[in-house]
Amino acid sequence: MGFPGSVPLILLLSACCVLAAAQLPLVINTWPYHDAVQRAWDTLQSGGSALDAVEKGCSQCEVDQCRGTVGYGGNPDEHGETTLDAMIMNGNTIEVGGVGQIRRIKSAISVARAVMEHSSHSLLVGESASIFAQNMGFLSEDLTTNKSLSMHAEWLSKKCQPNFWKNVFPDAATSCGPYQPVKGIRSKKRGMPAELINVHSHDTIGMIVIDESGSIAAGTSTNGLTHKIPGRVGDSPIAGAGAYADSTVGAAAATGVGDIMMRFLPSYQAVEYMRMGTEPATACQKAITRIQMYYPQFFGALICANRTGGYGAACSKSPGLDQFHFMVYNPLTALEQVVNCI
Template sequence: MVMDGLTMEVGAVAAMRYVKDGIKAARLVMQHTKHTLLAGEKASEFAISMGLPGPTNLSSTESINKWGKWKDDKCQPNFRKNVLPINNCGPYHPTNSLELSEEICSNTAHMQDINSLLPHVGLHSHDTISMAVIDKMGRVAVGTSTNGATFKIPGRVGDGPIVGSSAYADNEVGACCATGDGDVMMRFLPCYQVVESMRLGMEPKSAAQDAIARIARRFPDFVGAVVAVNKKGEHAGACHGWTFTYSVRTLAMEDVEVFTVLP
């Protein structure tokens, strides 16, 4: 997802396969269509029709090995809930079904044990990159790119392409970027909240902390973080469930400076 804070134009793609450069595809949506979000196979077709390389096999040796181990572990952990599987990896049936077989019931404890021990979202189970930029003219833009959560249910769309959740920009105020448990965070549009809080006079630190606190009050076990930057370039981060780091670089700096945010 990319957003121009001057024009408020947005381009995004979701559930796109066979095209490596999702952020480039999102920019093409913004620049060359009147739409905001394209999804699935047709998003891939659009990206390729606009000149991006593809279709491409995006699997790596590492990802194939990780997937194979997950299959060997009976497709656990996964993101399903209130269901029981047949033959380890499905099909799945609701737990309140009146026709559950003994084979399904035998898997109940196994699923509950694994899913209770292994978090779905953590330091090594997602790969979001989100960036906010202010140019020499004061124009603000944001972009977010991600492969999504590891072992997600096919078809899942997280917060990455959702405007106001993974990122948001407004030249009049500033910008916000987010990462973490997108399935929870997208319910609160934290980056939109951050920018609107700064519009009302909050400093970046207070705006970031407020947005995270709103989520934590309802989902105390969630993992996530936001970074807020106002139009003057003042910035701060807030997080919950982990120690978060983000980096900043200005024209006057020779290299990036890394900031650590404690939960």
């Protein structure tokens, strides 16, 4: 089944409703990444597993450089380098593979799967993750593009503004580093620099796939925050934060400000709400609301699906995010859907 016409229908749903009757198989992903959901669906239709579909779907976004926030050539760090985070989770075995701040390797989601299938570890990071990938046969290549170089040059020309430092000297609000810690001074900033947190800079792909047999997999891929401090790893490759899958219950995947969201493990929390019988949309909302108790206007969203194919989504209303768009593909639906944020 393909999308009707060249542009998919968009269905607007209230933030509080159960979005659909259960249908399997199911592919759902964050943001309107049409080609990614189509690639995942086609993988299932050709006999691929739920894990295969997640890998191929997220990989499509990496190749397409979805909105510049997934894959190579986007969101450079303070040194001008693009690094990638990704994870994949097998809901049948609760195995996880993740990579954080991986360098020079374009296929982050595939490396994450290699971590899961060819090591006893759950997460590899930095240069060591890149070496692991090369040993697994992945090609080492430059992730920098003219676009990412231009973004970095413009940021430097503005005295490295905005950035993610606090309680340092020289004043990070007016100058570049290197910085040193300032003792006895506490920043009044509770969240993240507003200039860096918007709907165009956090379009991580999170994907959930349930095949006809009920096997569930979930995954994520992103190039992280623009102008992040080198070494930073966000929520995307962290099990329970970026995504979580349990084939006896369901799965969830997140997108948004990882440094805040990873403190609450929202994907795990949403799955646990579904384990207690909560419908997917409500489970997403409850996980979002839990974070809002501490960060009322944080930037973030969740997609949730239960083991029978019911699904839902929720988002936190914040500057630049009043509605959240996501993709759904099942035997009856091939739609870009929208929920109002809470």
